[in-house]
Every structure is written in C-alpha cells, then in structure tokens.
Amino acid sequence: MPSLTERDKEVIWHPYTQHKTMLPPIAIERGEGSLLFDENNNNYIDAISSWWVNIHGHAHPYIAEKIFEQAKKLEHVIFTGFTHEPAVQIAERLLKILPGNFSKIFYSDNGSTAVEVAIKMAMQYWRNKGQVISDKREETRDKGQDSASGISLTTYPLPLRKKILAFKNSYHGDTFGAMSVSERSVFTFPFQDYLFEVIFIETPNANNIQDLKSFIQQNGNEISCFIYEPLLQAAGGMLIYDAKLLDELLSEIKSHEIICIADEVLTGFYRTGKFFASDYLENKPDIICLSKALTGGTMALGATAATQKIFDAFSSDDKTKTFFHGHSFTANPIACAASLASLDLLEKEECKKNIERIINQQKEFCLQLPTTNDKLQTKNIRQIGSIIAFEIIDGGDGYLNNISAVITQKALQIGIYLRPLGNTVYIMPPYCITEEQLNKVHEFLLKLQL
Ligand SMILES: Cc1ncc(COP(=O)(O)O)c(C=O)c1O
Structure with a gap:
C-alpha cells in the first residue's frame, strides 16, 4: 500500500513549491492548539500559524462546533x-x-x-x-x-x-x-x-x-x-x-x-x-x-x-x-x-492576555538574539505586535536564498514548523501558543547553527 506522501506525489501540485527539488511533504493527520500531528504522531509547533491564518490554533472545538451547527442548518x-x-x-x-x-x-x-x-x-x-x-x-x-x-x-x-x-x-x-x-x-x-x-x-x-x-x-x-x-x-x-x-x-x-x-x-x-x-x-x-x-x-x-x-x-x-x-x-x-x-x-479576556504575553515573550527574545556570534550572524531584528523577524546574514538577501529550506528542515527535526522568507526568519504564532512552546521556538533559533 503506497503511503500518503507517495500518493500525493502522483496527483498533487503544491503551491509555491518547486517539485523537482522538494522534499516529500509531511502527512498531517490532525491539529490541536498550536500543534500539528503527522501520521506517525510526531508533533510540530506551528510557529507561523499555517501561512498566517490560524490565530486560535488548529481544530478549535468552539469553532468546530459552530461550523457543525451551521452545516446542519x-x-x-x-x-x-x-x-x-x-x-x-x-x-x-x-x-x-x-x-x-x-x-x-x-x-x-x-x-x-x-x-x-x-x-x-x-x-x-x-x-x-x-x-x-x-x-x-x-x-x-x-x-x-x-x-x-x-x-x-x-x-x-x-x-x-x-x-x-x-x-x-x-x-x-x-x-x-x-x-x-x-x-x-x-x-x-x-x-x-x-x-x-x-x-x-x-x-x-x-x-x-x-x-x-x-x-x-x-x-x-x-x-x-x-x-x-x-x-x-x-x-x-x-x-x-x-x-x-x-x-x-x-x-x-x-x-x-x-x-x-x-x-x-x-x-x-x-x-x-x-x-x-x-x-x-x-x-x-x-x-x-x-x-x-x-x-x-x-x-x-x-x-x-x-x-x-x-x-x-x-x-x-x-x-x-x-x-x-x-x-x-x-x-x-x-x-x-x-x-x-x-x-x-x-473578544475573550484569555485571548487578549495571551496576545500580551506573546508580545512580551517575543520582545525578550529579540533582546537575547545576538546580532553576531560564532554560529550565526543576524541583522534587522524587529517586532510588531506578536510578530518578530530578522535576517540571517548568509548568501545574500532575498526570497530565493536556500537558507530557508535548511532552517525549515532543522526546525522540523525537533518538532517546530518555521518557513523563512528566504533569509528572513520570522515567528508569527497562533495566540494559543503556550509559554513553553514559544520558548522552544526561541531556543531553537538562539542555538541555530548553519
Ligand atoms: C497583505 C496580503 N494581502 C493579500 C494576500 C493574499 O491572500 P490569499 O493568499 O488569501 O489570497 C496576502 C497573503 O499572504 C497578504 O499577506
């Protein structure tokens, strides 16, 4: 029986993807909060809210319930x-x-x-x-x-x-x-x-x-x-x-x-x-x-x-x-x-508190992020609201810089999903990301070696 990834290869054309060089896509089976779970039950922190959309994380029970009610009506x-x-x-x-x-x-x-x-x-x-x-x-x-x-x-x-x-x-x-x-x-x-x-x-x-x-x-x-x-x-x-x-x-x-x-x-x-x-x-x-x-x-x-x-x-x-x-x-x-x-x-107080916490946590991370050390050189560290971004100085600026794929792979290996825009690394988490989950993303970037 072919795996889902093999079946995908036969029939799917993915967005923003060069199929000749792409790695096999990960088969995601379910989501919960900030986590995505693959078919082998490995989980990944979705640190970019799946192309910047999932502000409340994945498979939120309240939204799912409302969708179900409406679908029946x-x-x-x-x-x-x-x-x-x-x-x-x-x-x-x-x-x-x-x-x-x-x-x-x-x-x-x-x-x-x-x-x-x-x-x-x-x-x-x-x-x-x-x-x-x-x-x-x-x-x-x-x-x-x-x-x-x-x-x-x-x-x-x-x-x-x-x-x-x-x-x-x-x-x-x-x-x-x-x-x-x-x-x-x-x-x-x-x-x-x-x-x-x-x-x-x-x-x-x-x-x-x-x-x-x-x-x-x-x-x-x-x-x-x-x-x-x-x-x-x-x-x-x-x-x-x-x-x-x-x-x-x-x-x-x-x-x-x-x-x-x-x-x-x-x-x-x-x-x-x-x-x-x-x-x-x-x-x-x-x-x-x-x-x-x-x-x-x-x-x-x-x-x-x-x-x-x-x-x-x-x-x-x-x-x-x-x-x-x-x-x-x-x-x-x-x-x-x-x-x-x-x-x-x-509108819930909890959501507003979470956003505030993320903003502060991201701010602290920006202060810790070295602009230069022996492992990694970064520039233009910046923040707006819950989003932070910076550039990695390696192989030139721009969307086609391969460093993006390297970082994505390294992050996936430890259960984090990041997708830099070329050499621009950013974190845009769902508002339900926990303090520990966001810390894990920060630590990954602080220890990143290319
Ligand atoms: C500012 C802005 N406008 C429009 C779009 C296009 O949205 P969509 O991908 O849903 O067509 C995007 C997508 O990233 C965006 O960031």
Missing part, C-alpha cells in the same frame, strides 16, 4: 437575491470595530479576491462618478456594425483618474489585479507583460517623506487609488515601517481625494497588537481588505469593507453602474459561522 446559498443570518451578523460586528467609517461589507473567498474587489471598486468608482456608459448592442446590431463589446463610453465630464499607487516591496496576492499592485518580483516575473501599470513609491522614512509628499502634490489629481499594507509589508520580507510617517503621507494622499485601500489581510485581528493596524493611524481608509484570520483560519473567506461614499457611487437607476463582481461561494454560511466564532474567541 444551511451549508450554502446563492448570495444574490438571498441573504442569511451569519453573513449579516459578521457585517454588523465588523462595521462596529473596523477602523473608519465603513458602511458596507462585500464578501469574497480569500485575501487576493478581497484585494481584487477593492481595486475594482476603486476603479469603477471613478468611472461611475464621471462617465456615462451606454449599451450600444442594439444600435450596432441594427446597423450591421461590429458589436463585439457592445458597451460604449459616451461622455466623461470629469478627467478620468487612471493611475494607481502602491508601495515598493508590497504583496497583495496572486490574482492578476492583486499581482499588478504588488511589487514586481520573482512571484510576478513570468506575468509581468500582462500586469497593469502601477506607480510604486517607497514606504515613508525620515529621508524621503518630503519627496513623497511633493510627488503626491504634483500627481495626486490623476491618481484613483492607493493600496497599502499598513505598517507591515509581510510577504515582501516582514518589513515594518513608521506609523507617524504613514499618517503624514496618507494626509497628503487623502487631500487629493485618492481612494485609500488598506490591505489588512494579514495585519487584521490583533496581529500588530491592535485590532487593526489602521487603529495606529489617524487617517482611516476608504476601503479595507480582510481575510486570513477572519475565520480564525478555519475556512476560506474574504471581506472588503467600503464607506458610504464608495457605495453611493454604485447605487443608481443606471444598471451599468452596478458592481458586476461575485463568486460562487460569496458569503458562504459555514465560513461566516466560523468567522463569528473566531470573533467570539477574540
């Missing part, structure tokens, strides 16, 4: 022309806690689609505000003309804002819109000829803030939207940048009526220490993207929140102003039930 229903309790309830709860004046929630399936929705909303906002779109199909058919698209744009009284602004080193997902607004990198290289144009600016620092502001002053009126990962650029290398300077830049950007899209797919739900990273800022976004921890990492769900101003630009007797976007599984009731359960857990 209503597993799915089309979300146009129908609604259901879990979808409305999360929207009501999110709108109360989101940083800003949001009034509507649009559901999708994951982080990339939450971003895709946000960009499309911003692009169409400007179209809807200024342009009269008419369907010429009937007219052209009568005249025997080509009616391939059928849609014609007749007037545009306002100058159309087409430019899009994003940060260098950003990562917003793997669909085409999300790739377009992400820094061109090894991830997007094969597709670069197909991505739309975006202006990439540096994240603000003391040296460049004036230049960034003058750039916005000169070009702001042509820019439709600005998308940013507030305070932490995650996949771009766990890069942390300054809240005050981001606020200063956002003030300038907002003064030009540029739509601000905060991509909080990763930073949401206390990852940076506050409920949302935008809670550190005075300037609130017009659109916000959520996913990952939205369901406590148990089900795939994306949410894009919009202000009344954005929503109003789509509400019209003119049907062409409709937001023609949706997914088969939009607002899946089971995913929504999981999200409600995750929010319940987040």
Whole structure:
C-alpha cells in the first residue's frame, strides 16, 4: 500500500513549491492548539500559524462546533437575491470595530479576491462618478456594425483618474489585479507583460517623506487609488515601517481625494497588537481588505469593507453602474459561522492576555538574539505586535536564498514548523501558543547553527 506522501506525489501540485527539488511533504493527520500531528504522531509547533491564518490554533472545538451547527442548518446559498443570518451578523460586528467609517461589507473567498474587489471598486468608482456608459448592442446590431463589446463610453465630464499607487516591496496576492499592485518580483516575473501599470513609491522614512509628499502634490489629481499594507509589508520580507510617517503621507494622499485601500489581510485581528493596524493611524481608509484570520483560519473567506461614499457611487437607476463582481461561494454560511466564532474567541479576556504575553515573550527574545556570534550572524531584528523577524546574514538577501529550506528542515527535526522568507526568519504564532512552546521556538533559533 503506497503511503500518503507517495500518493500525493502522483496527483498533487503544491503551491509555491518547486517539485523537482522538494522534499516529500509531511502527512498531517490532525491539529490541536498550536500543534500539528503527522501520521506517525510526531508533533510540530506551528510557529507561523499555517501561512498566517490560524490565530486560535488548529481544530478549535468552539469553532468546530459552530461550523457543525451551521452545516446542519444551511451549508450554502446563492448570495444574490438571498441573504442569511451569519453573513449579516459578521457585517454588523465588523462595521462596529473596523477602523473608519465603513458602511458596507462585500464578501469574497480569500485575501487576493478581497484585494481584487477593492481595486475594482476603486476603479469603477471613478468611472461611475464621471462617465456615462451606454449599451450600444442594439444600435450596432441594427446597423450591421461590429458589436463585439457592445458597451460604449459616451461622455466623461470629469478627467478620468487612471493611475494607481502602491508601495515598493508590497504583496497583495496572486490574482492578476492583486499581482499588478504588488511589487514586481520573482512571484510576478513570468506575468509581468500582462500586469497593469502601477506607480510604486517607497514606504515613508525620515529621508524621503518630503519627496513623497511633493510627488503626491504634483500627481495626486490623476491618481484613483492607493493600496497599502499598513505598517507591515509581510510577504515582501516582514518589513515594518513608521506609523507617524504613514499618517503624514496618507494626509497628503487623502487631500487629493485618492481612494485609500488598506490591505489588512494579514495585519487584521490583533496581529500588530491592535485590532487593526489602521487603529495606529489617524487617517482611516476608504476601503479595507480582510481575510486570513477572519475565520480564525478555519475556512476560506474574504471581506472588503467600503464607506458610504464608495457605495453611493454604485447605487443608481443606471444598471451599468452596478458592481458586476461575485463568486460562487460569496458569503458562504459555514465560513461566516466560523468567522463569528473566531470573533467570539477574540473578544475573550484569555485571548487578549495571551496576545500580551506573546508580545512580551517575543520582545525578550529579540533582546537575547545576538546580532553576531560564532554560529550565526543576524541583522534587522524587529517586532510588531506578536510578530518578530530578522535576517540571517548568509548568501545574500532575498526570497530565493536556500537558507530557508535548511532552517525549515532543522526546525522540523525537533518538532517546530518555521518557513523563512528566504533569509528572513520570522515567528508569527497562533495566540494559543503556550509559554513553553514559544520558548522552544526561541531556543531553537538562539542555538541555530548553519
Ligand atoms: C497583505 C496580503 N494581502 C493579500 C494576500 C493574499 O491572500 P490569499 O493568499 O488569501 O489570497 C496576502 C497573503 O499572504 C497578504 O499577506
């Protein structure tokens, strides 16, 4: 009988994996709290919350119960022309806690689609505000003309804002819109000829803030939207940048009526220490993207929140102003039930205490981590909320540095799961990780020899 790993090799194509050189995947049978158990009952501390999603750890009984209850009641229903309790309830709860004046929630399936929705909303906002779109199909058919698209744009009284602004080193997902607004990198290289144009600016620092502001002053009126990962650029290398300077830049950007899209797919739900990273800022976004921890990492769900101003630009007797976007599984009731359960857990005192403890434990570890000793050289030790990151000085910076695979293997051997981004090592644990488990991860890194 072939093992699960052998069967996997026959039929599976894994994400972000070079199959030619990959090691056989570990067959995980179950999870409990911060631990993953393989088929031989070896356990691994999930020190990165399984791609940053499982804030309450694995197989949480409360979330599982709520999922089960919902599955027995209503597993799915089309979300146009129908609604259901879990979808409305999360929207009501999110709108109360989101940083800003949001009034509507649009559901999708994951982080990339939450971003895709946000960009499309911003692009169409400007179209809807200024342009009269008419369907010429009937007219052209009568005249025997080509009616391939059928849609014609007749007037545009306002100058159309087409430019899009994003940060260098950003990562917003793997669909085409999300790739377009992400820094061109090894991830997007094969597709670069197909991505739309975006202006990439540096994240603000003391040296460049004036230049960034003058750039916005000169070009702001042509820019439709600005998308940013507030305070932490995650996949771009766990890069942390300054809240005050981001606020200063956002003030300038907002003064030009540029739509601000905060991509909080990763930073949401206390990852940076506050409920949302935008809670550190005075300037609130017009659109916000959520996913990952939205369901406590148990089900795939994306949410894009919009202000009344954005929503109003789509509400019209003119049907062409409709937001023609949706997914088969939009607002899946089971995913929504999981999200409600995750929010319940987040509100518990125990969860807040755990986050506080992790933040302090990580802080102490950062102080102990030597920047240089005979075994290991590190640089840029940094922390935001429960996340810490640093670079290992070995073989150059960047995602393709093989040191990542070496560290992953060494960690697995002692029951820890880490997955550095190239030479950037980070810890992003579930909030239920115990003090002992986190100490074990820290000790591993303190004693690491390459
Ligand atoms: C900030 C940010 N936005 C969007 C995404 C894309 O999310 P998903 O992988 O669920 O499509 C990610 C994923 O890492 C992310 O970190």
